[in-house]
Amino acid sequence: MDVLQLARWQFGITTVYHFLMVPLTIGLSVLVAGMQTAWVRTGEQRYYKMTKFWGKLLLVNFAMGVVTGIVQEFQFGMNWNAYSRFVGDVFGAPLAMEGLVAFFVESTFLGLWIFGWDRLPKKVHLACAWAFSLATIASAYFILAANSWMQHPVGAEIVDGKPTLNSIWAVLTNNTALAAIPHTIAGAFSVAAAFLVGIAAWHLWRKRKTDDEHRAVWRSSIRLGGWTGIVAFAVLAITGDVQGKLMFEQQPMKMASAEALCHTEQPASFSIIAVGDVTSENCEDVKTFNVPALLSFLAHSDFTTEVKGVEDLVTEYQARYGTNYPDDPQLGELAGKPIDYVPNLPVTYWGFRIMIGFGAISAGTGLLALWLTRKNKIPDTKWFPRLALLSIATPFIANSAGWIFTEMGRQPFVVVPNPSGVDGVWMFTAQAVSRISTGEVWTSLIALTTLYAVLGVVEVFLIRKYVRGGIEGVIPPKTDHDQEGKDELAFAY
Amino acid sequence: MTLETIWFCIIVLFWLGYLFLEGFDFGVGMLLPILGRDNTERRVMINTIGPVWDGNEVWLIVAAGAMFAAFPGWYASLFSATYLPLLLVLLALIGRGVAFEYRGKVDSERWRRNWDRVIMIGSWVPPLGVGLLLTTTVLGLPLDEHGNRIGGAFEAVRWDTLLGALAVVGFALVHGAAFLALKTAGDLRERARLFAIRALPVALLPLFALLAVVQWREGALWTLVALAVAVVAAVVAWRKLVADRDGQAFAALGVTIAAAVVTLFGALYPDVLPSTLDPANSLTVAETASSPYTLEVITWVGAFGAPAVLVYQGWTYWVFRKRISAAHIPPVHTP
Numbered sequence: 001m002d003v004l005q006l007a008r009w010q011f012g013i014t015t016v017y018h019f020l021m022v023p024l025t026i027g028l029s030v031l032v033a034g035m036q037t038a039w040v041r042t043g044e045q046r047y048y049k050m051t052k053f054w055g056k057l058l059l060v061n062f063a064m065g066v067v068t069g070i071v072q073e074f075q076f077g078m079n080w081n082a083y084s085r086f087v088g089d090v091f092g093a094p095l096a097m098e099g100l101v102a103f104f105v106e107s108t109f110l111g112l113w114i115f116g117w118d119r120l121p122k123k124v125h126l127a128c129a130w131a132f133s134l135a136t137i138a139s140a141y142f143i144l145a146a147n148s149w150m151q152h153p154v155g156a157e158i159v160d161g162k163p164t165l166n167s168i169w170a171v172l173t174n175n176t177a178l179a180a181i182p183h184t185i186a187g188a189f190s191v192a193a194a195f196l197v198g199i200a201a202w203h204l205w206r207k208r209k210t211d212d213e214h215r216a217v218w219r220s221s222i223r224l225g226g227w228t229g230i231v232a233f234a235v236l237a238i239t240g241d242v243q244g245k246l247m248f249e250q251q252p253m254k255m256a257s258a259e260a261l262c263h264t265e266q267p268a269s270f271s272i273i274a275v276g277d278v279t280s281e282n283c284e285d286v287k288t289f290n291v292p293a294l295l296s297f298l299a300h301s302d303f304t305t306e307v308k309g310v311e312d313l314v315t316e317y318q319a320r321y322g323t324n325y326p327d328d329p330q331l332g333e334l335a336g337k338p339i340d341y342v343p344n345l346p347v348t349y350w351g352f353r354i355m356i357g358f359g360a361i362s363a364g365t366g367l368l369a370l371w372l373t374r375k376n377k378i379p380d381t382k383w384f385p386r387l388a389l390l391s392i393a394t395p396f397i398a399n400s401a402g403w404i405f406t407e408m409g410r411q412p413f414v415v416v417p418n419p420s421g422v423d424g425v426w427m428f429t430a431q432a433v434s435r436i437s438t439g440e441v442w443t444s445l446i447a448l449t450t451l452y453a454v455l456g457v458v459e460v461f462l463i464r465k466y467v468r469g470g471i472e473g474v475i476p477p478k479t480d481h482d483q484e485g486k487d488e489l490a491f492a493y
Numbered sequence: 494m495t496l497e498t499i500w501f502c503i504i505v506l507f508w509l510g511y512l513f514l515e516g517f518d519f520g521v522g523m524l525l526p527i528l529g530r531d532n533t534e535r536r537v538m539i540n541t542i543g544p545v546w547d548g549n550e551v552w553l554i555v556a557a558g559a560m561f562a563a564f565p566g567w568y569a570s571l572f573s574a575t576y577l578p579l580l581l582v583l584l585a586l587i588g589r590g591v592a593f594e595y596r597g598k599v600d601s602e603r604w605r606r607n608w609d610r611v612i613m614i615g616s617w618v619p620p621l622g623v624g625l626l627l628t629t630t631v632l633g634l635p636l637d638e639h640g641n642r643i644g645g646a647f648e649a650v651r652w653d654t655l656l657g658a659l660a661v662v663g664f665a666l667v668h669g670a671a672f673l674a675l676k677t678a679g680d681l682r683e684r685a686r687l688f689a690i691r692a693l694p695v696a697l698l699p700l701f702a703l704l705a706v707v708q709w710r711e712g713a714l715w716t717l718v719a720l721a722v723a724v725v726a727a728v729v730a731w732r733k734l735v736a737d738r739d740g741q742a743f744a745a746l747g748v749t750i751a752a753a754v755v756t757l758f759g760a761l762y763p764d765v766l767p768s769t770l771d772p773a774n775s776l777t778v779a780e781t782a783s784s785p786y787t788l789e790v791i792t793w794v795g796a797f798g799a800p801a802v803l804v805y806q807g808w809t810y811w812v813f814r815k816r817i818s819a820a821h822i823p824p825v826h827t828p
Contacts (some may be wrong), residue, residue, distance in 0.1 A: 042501065063590055067591055077572030089784050092789055096791050455587070472828070
């Protein structure tokens, strides 16, 4: 593999991995802040226990989110230095803002929250929880604004051959970003919701026959998870539709690949599933359960309009952006070679379907949980806790598939040229990569992947341990020790 | 002063903030196996930095992010040219960050010993790497006309950049010991203070050697003044340690690193990354800077954001200002 491919693999692996931690952190931190608010307002012990239990799981996960995020920021300079030089004027600004405005708040107030129990007045301590949980959302906002600029470049003009920022407001209110943010945040909440439902269902079931003093904690958790999951899914569906329509306009090739729509259709049908190779000559034949005219509706809100297929789009792109890469030695193997404008069809087609399908499964489990726990009921069949535990994985898979679809769908561009983006602002992925040796990228790819794998095992081990430990595992029992050492810290590593 | 120069200074300030703040928490991690005699003492040490190390680390993120936004060419060339040392820093920081959080999560000697090792490696490697990186940006690299590194992956590893690596490690070690003297009580505090007194004259030598090299090659009269301030502050720090004034010693060490950073980057300006092949290939403040509009935007953000950061981070240090001793450490509780 050459540097380009290695750097792409590394970016893909580190990003998807980072984004396993991030949504859980975002969703859970807001829910934990909510639990703590309920405790401060009502003084009820179950809310205190919920805050402690879910807060501990949040912290185990938060650490991984932070450390894997550092890699993301440095990677642009290490592996994608030509990209950084080309777009730094625009792309760097939201990244710097993220650090200065959001990430400082997040890290500092998280420290205050962890160690501030009993040190800070109750309400100030609660405010710390809100400060860091809202800052996680602010972080997401700036990062998504940066990413959305790659999907739909706005607020810039070409000066001396480089995109130059001329309106930060346009970048921060990019319609692509405004659609992506609620979608991504809702995705984060669906992860946290499935986490709550799965774990609480297991605890409820485990002590269903005994009189469990913590039952109220698990009941409140499963109800909160169920409702969060359903609301999140509703937001996902609505914002997904908005995003889809924007993408048909901004990145028609991505959406045509999401459907593996080879030929232009009018009206266009939506494919539910495919059997066989979606890249084959007659890709319509392999798609089963087509819903007639639905794709036209999804794209343009009416059932009759034409939706352009991959083949026609390729012709358009070739006319506009050339048939071959420039004969520039900096492009390495690809110099002067024909440009493949079609993203990887199986990945985009299946990525899109996995995202929607798995997202729906997790919402379904949430709905089921609410039904089974209605009117103080406790589900006593074994299939439900099993299903709920398994469902924890589904929104994670949906999120990853969504990101893989979004990022692979913009290939071969790193900054996608758009009909509604700034004219002339675009860049091929092949032009973006650093001129470094393959040995360097191999080393980092192997080292990071190995370390991530090891730490992934440790994190899952610890989360399991704390999940099994339940409430007793996070609230130390009262002992004689408490009387002697009044000076003791409420929490210490 | 142009906006470009102001942003050069702001980035220097971010790096200084990073070296000053994470400098001492690296030091604490480096000293973990040296000063921590048992698990409780090691927990005392870790908890002196527990609430703040994560916030300290953000200074690195923001230093790099600000370089990206204000001087994309600097960010792009430096980080790709120092690829492998930077990778080691990242790997070490990943391990270190989770180690603090995970160390106490299982009640087993073996588990704790392993994570202590990770904390130790995670505290020695990053200052080495950051020292190497910052020295490289001051002393330069063989760069071609595109700003890309010519030569192999280890081009940034030379005797003078290694001196920079040792300089930051030496500083972190002393700074961490002084911080422990300031933040702990009893026996541990006394040992930390004695360690700082003994280590200081040796550990700060690489830093002063580096400053001398830089001053000799690129320095001006005013950087010589800054160098002198760094030396004097180090002497003051040593005397304050001997006189049992930890707070003042810690502050004096802060002055040392501030003056050292001023000397280094003062000598670098107006370059940001010199080319050792051909001065025409050197990256300068003017060439690598973003457009005036982008600089203006981030100046507004910085003007409101940075003071707020200083206020709430300062408040964190105030909230957790008490000295910690073994008596404050609660028993281990895991599920």
